Structures are given as C-alpha cells and as structure tokens.
Amino acid sequence: MRAPNAFATAIVLSLLAAAVSAKAQVPLTEGIQIGLSTDNVSITAGFSGADLTIFGSLENPDPLVARQGRYDVIVVLEGPPKPVVVRRKDRVLGVWVNLDSETFENVPMSYSVATTRPLQDITEPNSYKQLSLGASNLYMQPADAGDSPATIEEFTAALRERKSATGLYSENVGGVQFLSQNLFRATVRLAPNVPVGTHKARAFLFKSGLFIKESSAQLEIRKSGFEQSIFRVAHNYSFLYGVFAISLAMLTGWLGRLIFRRD
Amino acid sequence: MGIYLPIAEISVNIFVLLAMGAAVGFLSGMFGVGGGFLITPLLIFYNIPPAIAVATGANQVIASSVSGVLSHMKRGTLDFKLGGVLLAGGIVGSTGGIYVFAFLRRLGQLDLFISLLYVVLLGTVGGLMLVESVNALRATRSGAAPVLKKSGQHNWIHRLPLKMRFRASKLFVSVIPVLGLGAGIGFLSSIMGVGGGFIMVPALIYLLKVPTNVVIGTSLFQIIFTSAYTTLVHATTNQTVDVVLAFLLMAGGVAGAQYGAKAGQRLRGEQLRALLALLVLAVAIRLAIDLFVTPPNLYSLSAVGLN
Numbered sequence A: 001m002r003a004p005n006a007f008a009t010a011i012v013l014s015l016l017a018a019a020v021s022a023k024a025q026v027p028l029t030e031g032i033q034i035g036l037s038t039d040n041v042s043i044t045a046g047f048s049g050a051d052l053t054i055f056g057s058l059e060n061p062d063p064l065v066a067r068q069g070r071y072d073v074i075v076v077l078e079g080p081p082k083p084v085v086v087r088r089k090d091r092v093l094g095v096w097v098n099l100d101s102e103t104f105e106n107v108p109m110s111y112s113v114a115t116t117r118p119l120q121d122i123t124e125p126n127s128y129k130q131l132s133l134g135a136s137n138l139y140m141q142p143a144d145a146g147d148s149p150a151t152i153e154e155f156t157a158a159l160r161e162r163k164s165a166t167g168l169y170s171e172n173v174g175g176v177q178f179l180s181q182n183l184f185r186a187t188v189r190l191a192p193n194v195p196v197g198t199h200k201a202r203a204f205l206f207k208s209g210l211f212i213k214e215s216s217a218q219l220e221i222r223k224s225g226f227e228q229s230i231f232r233v234a235h236n237y238s239f240l241y242g243v244f245a246i247s248l249a250m251l252t253g254w255l256g257r258l259i260f261r262r263d
Numbered sequence B: 001m002g003i004y005l006p007i008a009e010i011s012v013n014i015f016v017l018l019a020m021g022a023a024v025g026f027l028s029g030m031f032g033v034g035g036g037f038l039i040t041p042l043l044i045f046y047n048i049p050p051a052i053a054v055a056t057g058a059n060q061v062i063a064s065s066v067s068g069v070l071s072h073m074k075r076g077t078l079d080f081k082l083g084g085v086l087l088a089g090g091i092v093g094s095t096g097g098i099y100v101f102a103f104l105r106r107l108g109q110l111d112l113f114i115s116l117l118y119v120v121l122l123g124t125v126g127g128l129m130l131v132e133s134v135n136a137l138r139a140t141r142s143g144a145a146p147v148l149k150k151s152g153q154h155n156w157i158h159r160l161p162l163k164m165r166f167r168a169s170k171l172f173v174s175v176i177p178v179l180g181l182g183a184g185i186g187f188l189s190s191i192m193g194v195g196g197g198f199i200m201v202p203a204l205i206y207l208l209k210v211p212t213n214v215v216i217g218t219s220l221f222q223i224i225f226t227s228a229y230t231t232l233v234h235a236t237t238n239q240t241v242d243v244v245l246a247f248l249l250m251a252g253g254v255a256g257a258q259y260g261a262k263a264g265q266r267l268r269g270e271q272l273r274a275l276l277a278l279l280v281l282a283v284a285i286r287l288a289i290d291l292f293v294t295p296p297n298l299y300s301l302s303a304v305g306l307n
Helices: A003-024 A063-067 A125-131 A149-165 A226-236 A238-260 B014-031 B036-045 B050-075 B080-107 B110-141 B175-192 B197-207 B212-237 B243-265 B269-292
Strands: A031-035 A040-044 A050-059 A071-078 A081-092 A095-108 A111-115 A169-173 A176-178 A183-190 A197-207 A210-224 B002-005 B010-013 B163-166 B171-174 B299-303
Touching (some): A031 A197, A050 A071, A050 A197, A050 A210, A095 A149, A095 B110, A111 A183, A125 A210, A149 A169, A149 B299, A169 A183, A226 A238, A226 B243, A238 B243, B010 B014, B014 B050, B014 B243, B036 B050, B036 B110, B036 B175, B036 B269, B050 B080, B050 B110, B050 B212, B050 B243, B080 B163, B080 B175, B080 B212, B110 B269, B163 B175, B175 B197, B197 B212
Parallel strands (some): A040 A210
Antiparallel strands (some): A071 A111, A071 A197, A081 B299, A176 A183, A197 A210, B002 B010, B163 B171
C-alpha cells in the first residue's frame, strides 16, 4: 500500500516547504511524486504487450513556468538487471558462426521510457549521461574490462539495438501528458516478452532543461495462468515433468493405435 | 487460433502445428520412419528455438514409435534381445549427447552444430538412398530382378570378437558393433531430437545384415526407450521439453500416420525409397541454405548461466 505513504510524504514535504518559505520568503522548491495503483501486475500467458499508466504529480509548481510548458517529465520503467551475452556471427568457410562475444553485467532486461517531449529537446546530452537516463545513456558494465574499448562500444551498441528491436527497450515520446498544472499521466509500453520480476518506475522532473528531482516506486510483474504453471513445474519439478511428458507420449501413441488400428 | 507455448515462450498457430504433425505422421506412416528428422527442422523453420525443437522432437518421437511397435509386436517382427543390446548402447550414447548439448549451448554454438549435423547426415543418407533407389528403378525397368545382398555374406564386422546369438533376427554377431550403433544413435537422438530410424534401419540391414522384416520393429522398439531417456534428461538438465508443443504434434501425427501407411501400400518399395530420399535431401538443402545466407541479425543476445 504505497499510495497513502506517498500521500503522507507529500503532506510532510509541503508542510516543511511551507515552514521554510514562511521564514525565508524563497520560492518553493518543486518536487515530483508518482503513484502506482497496484504494486504487482499479473500477466497471462497470451499477453501480447500492453500500456502501463503511471500517475504522478508535481509539488509546488511555479504557475508561470507551468503555463509556458517549461516543466518536463521523463518516466522510466526499468526491468530487473541480469547478465547478458552478446554474440556476433562471422563467416567461417562460408558458414555463419557465432564467433566473438561480450558479456555484460547487470543489464536491465527491459527499459521503457515515456517523455513529455523528444529527449534531445528536454535537456543536454551531458545531464542524461550523469543521470544515466535513456536507453542510449545506460552504462553497460562489461564482465571482462580488458577488452578493447572499440569492441565494447560495438557490442554495447548491438545490445541496445537488439533490445529495441524486440521492443524491450522502448521510447514513448509524448507519453507523459499534463492533465492539470500538477497532475500528469505517463504511459510506458510493456513488451509482449516483458521479463517477470521487480521493475522500478522512476520519474525525473526537469525545469527549463535543468534536472530538479527524481522519485521512484517499485512494481512486481508476474505471469499467471495455465501455461505459467507448466513453466513452473518444468523448472521446479523437472524430473516429474519429464516422466509426465514421456507418459503422455506413450499414452497418445497407444491411443492412436487403438483408435486408428487397421490390422 | 493462437496458443502460447509455455516453454518455447512464443505464440503459435494451433492448426499449423496439428497440420505439421499430421503431414509428418503421414510421411512417417508411408515410409516407416519415426519422422523426428522432419519434425525438428520444421519446428526450427517455424521459429521454435532449436534447443526446444530438439527436446520436444524427441518427446514426439516416442508417440509415433509406440504406435508402430504395437503393430510390430502383433506381427512378431520384433527382436527384443537385439533391441535390448542396442538400447544399452543407446543410453550411454545419449547421456554423452546431453552433456555435449549443454556444453554447446553454453558456448553459443548449439544452433550451428544442430544445423550442421542435420545437413551432413540428411545429405549423406538422402544422397545414398537416392542413388540406390534410382539404380533399383533402372534395374526393374530394364527387366532384371533387383539384386539384394544375401544375409549369408560376411564383412569385417562379422570377424569381431564377443559374439552373441540373436534368434529372432537369425543372427550370430559380435556385440561390439551393436552396442556402438546403439550409442551412435543415442548420441544423435539427444543432439538432433530424432529417433535415429533413418540411420538405424539402413545400418541394421546393410552392416549387421538383419532381415528387413525384423529391422523396423526392432529399431522402433529401441527408439522408444532412447528417446524417452533423452526426453527425461533434456527435461531435467535443460528444461527444454515443451509438453504443449509435443502434444499438438503427436495428436496430428498419430492420425496422419494411418493414412500415410495406407498410401504407402500403393507404392512400390524403390519408388517409396526414391521419394523419401528426395524429401530428406530437400530438408538438408533448406538447412544448408540457412547456414550460408547472411542472417538478418548478426548479433544475438542470450542469458548467462543456463544450467
């Protein structure tokens, strides 16, 4: 139950801010909060991708800045990190063979971004790098740091390209919309093959190109349904599963003979 | 109608799989082979990951072999003793195969190795069969009776020690080549997802000189156990057996096999062999093309720490 928490935090923050402002008469500092209606999402086996909506609010927005549209929000849904091997095929005697490979540690399995405007219009490339924000700014840690920078560069690019091609890394420009001066709605894409596990939703607030604040929430994505139970059994009780597969095959063969016998 | 395969983790069309099973069942009924060598490449063409195609192919082979063996048992064309010795070799071979399979998967060379094995084996077997059957067709056309090798002829295999008598096959032969053959087939079964009938049958006929009528039943008998063992080991070490996929293929397969057997009775032996040879060669060529054509994606991702 994180909504009440967020609410409580918001109240505390604004009270604090009010106390500070009453004393010093400085402009209120903006903040950002996001709330998820649920902290776990179950997807069925036939899941063919969906949009996940995340609501959030700005705290103490400057009405003038808001009216001029100079607040920008970037929302990221980041999948659980896992090590990944990237392999490259090369021709050996005319045949395409997986030859070179590079292992990366802790690569987010998915990375969906929603923004108010195109990334390059929001802020400088350097601040993206500092925040490690955006699929092209994610730092991929190579397992073997001894490899040449050119090779690492090449495989990092290939990794990003493959992830985008399969929809796991996506960017939804215009996916964040302000519903009012404070309230915004972000729509991030869940790919059909979205990984299960703990995902992290993060929201970044920018004001006239400057990073102001970040807030995050966690989301558990689970698979459910008949097919998922089979998957679980196959992994947790693999011996029994194998015996079942064999018995099913023998039974089908025997029934086939019984039903269709012609001698 | 789409169905989601729990292990392969992709959505496929249920009717395509049933039709695939039925078509392969038809051909296997017609030619008296298990059909694994057709199912596995077909699944790979249908974008099922090769590791899953192989393990599931082995599972599907059990069903077609069981229904085949039941009819051979009734006709008495099954040599249990010979099958048992082949099986002993088969268990050793497929255990080795599973380790090689897991090792290649870690290296990232599994897909390539599977394709290469298919191309080489199907190409060789298909080529030899085509030559043999075309010669036989020519011979019958020119009026001469087809010359089959007599079982009395001996080759180097029959000079090996540790001889054993197989009554149902009217055979007195060393166990070494029998065990070796079983091991080889077991190895292929675990790496290629095939029962190995397309190699076992000619090997039993030409190398061991087993009477042709006993060959198919005996080979099917040992294939049941080898592929059951392969299925079990794949299920436990690689978790690559997709039971939903296997069941759809089996359901189509057992029905198709009956019609195939009926159709097969109308064709002559050498015509059947020539057709089968062409089919085997076609699959080999299709797989070979994939090896040489530039793939659309040179880069691939895989998770670390399988097994």
